[in-house]
Amino acid sequence: MxxxxxxxxxxxxFRNRAAVIEGNGSxxxxxxxxxxxxxxxxxxxxxxxxxxxxxxxxxxxxxxxxxxxxxxxxxxxxxxxxxxxxxxxxxxxxxxxxxxxxxxxxxxxxxxxxxxxxxxxxxxxxxxxxxxxxxxxxxxxxxxxxxxxxxxxxxxxxxxxxxxxxxxxxxxxxxxxxTNRSFEAVVASVYALFQFDEPPVHLIVAPLTHAAAIFHYALLPRGGTQILLSSTDPLAVLEAIQQHRVSVVYLPPTLIYMVLAHPRLKDFDLSSLRYLLYGAAPMSVDKLREACDVFGPILIQSYGQTECLQFTTVLTPKDHEEILANPDLQHRLASVGRSGPFSRTEVVTEAGEIAADDEMGEIAFRSAMQMTEFYKDPDATAAIRRNGWQFSGDLGRRDADGYIYIVDRKRDMIISGGFNVFPGEVEQVVLGHPAVLDCVVVGIPHEKWGEMVTAAIEVKDGMSIDTAELLALCKERLGSIKAPKQIDIWPELPRSTAGKTLRRAVRDHYWAGMDRKI
The missing domain is CATH 3.40.50.12780 (ANL, N-terminal domain)
Structure with missing residues (x-):
């Protein structure tokens, strides 16, 4: 189609059913x-x-x-x-x-x-x-x-x-x-992964310039009603879920953290939710466990890109449930799941070979969801296409059971004292602290090491953090090379319109006025 x-x-x-509800109108x-x-x-x-x-x-x-x-x-x-x-x-x-x-x-x-x-x-x-x-x-x-x-x-x-x-x-x-084909592959993925007994009610919080503008097409033939929010305020999200009996919502990890930290969370009836879709950035494992406790077995993770849309990998609600029930599978919470129903997603080495289990490489796709090309930019298109694969720019590994773990963006890797440090790995530890709302780890200029691992954090309202204590915890968990050497508390971290924390903006803050950028 x-x-x-x-x-x-x-x-x-569904001619007479509400297609969209916005404020008091529909x-x-x-x-x-x-x-x-x-x-x-x-x-x-x-x-x-x-x-x-x-x-x-x-x-x-x-x-x-x-x-x-x-x-x-x-x-x-x-x-x-x-x-x-x-x-x-x-x-x-x-x-x-x-x-x-x-x-x-x-x-x-x-x-x-x-x-x-x-x-x-x-x-x-x-x-x-x-x-x-x-x-x-x-x-x-x-x-x-x-x-x-x-x-x-x-x-x-x-x-x-x-x-x-x-x-x-x-x-x-x-x-x-x-193309129509790549959109339909997304629609087919949603049909394969999401089941509804009645027309769904879809809360759109993220901008319609992003994933919701594609995802929602799979809900239209089912009579889906789109609830439009212009605010990413967590209270507005909770109120909308209760008022409209929302059955499916996509939230970026940062907004999930804010919802979990909201003092009125338990005041709302969220029982209508069938699916809480998350993605766009890695999610803290500790906060993911908390979300599963709060919302139940309804979380589903999707990994994709503008170049290859959604559901290239999926961590399904059943996956979440099985992982949480089995202590031996807890490590899978740090994954983005396995290849989606209409995508083959692999980790590929520098030599262009499929990586062995747990070997580091670049994540690559083969799917109808991938773009045909970059507009009037054949060189940029060729740069991410090799041997039939479209490359993501993300570094990761795949375990023996096919679960894929994103380590970081290639361009965001920190080189400190000649050692490679992946910010995402450090952020997982920092975000595990109960008082940390959000975190960005970057390398900042350092005369001796080239880059110094630094964590910029946002603290939950009403809580405080002893940064020396948190530094010691990170050193214990990560070792002296990977652990942050500095932790800075920001009143609010910069975020995109989709609610994604902007690591690049944080890095630019620290590198402002420098002649070099690495």
Whole structure:
């Protein structure tokens, strides 16, 4: 099926069911279909060529979904843009992907003004949520009569449908091109892994520029209702789960930590949850155990990338349950699971061979979920493709039972005194401290060692930490080479719009003003 046909099947079967709920308002499947068609017709009336890049720049909003559906229906390429990027970063992405039309939220008018002035290829900018001076609004498109004679383009499974940027804060973005086929592989994975007795209720907390904008297609033919939150406040998450009887939610590890630490956690009825999906970053083993105690056997971990989407590996609810019941399997909590149902995921050595059990190498994929190429960047595409594998840039190992353990990003490895130190391994120990809410480990400049292992931590509200005591604990657990030599307490660690802690931003803080970066 084409990606848009998953939504259209939901319309056929659940016309009067709520497709999306946002604040106090909602849209049924039939109402959303009407908006999709009007948006698609507006795009076709704009005289844009087939496969034109159409960007979406907005915080979570119901019209983000409507525009995404309309872009697909019109046979054009959906380009999600991170609304928290700077104007210059977003201009670089819009230019890189030859964007012809921009849908934007009124709060981002500055970006739209700058884009129209700087990019001659950009012909239109449409405000999705309001009427503002100088720009047409989406509501103007809705006022146009539907043209029943207008034919929509016929698309194929291998046609490109999206360009997703791999780096949300870089002036040199790379755009991963995905097709109907790669989206459908994600949908098939969700069908294989998630079972529902009734139409699911899906809470979307992370931005619709990220995984939720793809994951939710698998819920549409089942009558899924999308609950949109514009806030990542843990209290808002708990309130939404209880109010809407949410059955599935994706949360990045950092937000799970905040929910677990919230003083009112036990005040809420969370019994409606069938699945708590987590991913995007390694999760503390100690906090994962705590989450399983709080939520029960409903956690499911997914590992993927912009270049190879979701569910390249999976740690299922059954895996979590079996691990927690057997002390001999506890080490598997540190894994990202085994290959997903529609992916072969392996660890590959520098020599290009499949690594032996527990041998270090780079994680690589073979899957329909992987991108076809980087947009107009054959050199970057070739750099991650070798011998039929697409390489992730993540270092890891696989155990004898097929469970894969991510050690760290290749680029984040710390070299201290000539020894390799992987931040993720150190972070696991620091995060095990009951007062630590979140942690980032980086190498900072040091005259003798080159880089000094340093932990930047965020402490739970109402708690305190003796840093000397924590340093001693790390040394005991990790040894003198890997253990942090310095622990700094930050009032709040920097995070992405998806809630992922930004190690690179922490590292840049410590290396500011230095002539070297390694």
């Amino acid at each position: 084409l990606v848009i046909e998953h939504f259209e099947r939901g319309v056929e079967r 849209l049924t499947y039939a109402e959303m279909e009407d908006r999709m068609i009007r948006i698609a017709q507006g795009l076709l009336r704009s005289d844009l060529p087939l496969d034109s890049s159409v960007a979406l720049l907005s915080p979570n909003h119901s019209m983000v979904l409507a525009c995404q559906y309309g872009i697909f229906k019109a046979g054009m390429l959906w380009v999600p843009i991170n609304y928290r990027n700077s104007v210059n970063d977003n201009l670089a992405q819009l230019a890189k992907y030859d964007t012809r039309l921009l849908f934007f939220h009124s709060s981002l008018r500055e970006h739209a003004v700058a884009a129209l002035a700087a990019l001659p290829e950009l012909k239109h900018a449409i405000c999705i949520d309001a009427k503002i001076d100088g720009f047409p609004s989406l509501s103007d498109w809705f006022s146009e009569p539907r043209d029943v004679t207008l034919a929509f383009p016929i698309r194929e499974m291998e046609d490109a449908v999206a360009i997703s940027s791999t780096g949300g804060t870089t002036g040199e973005p790379k755009g991963a091109i995905h």
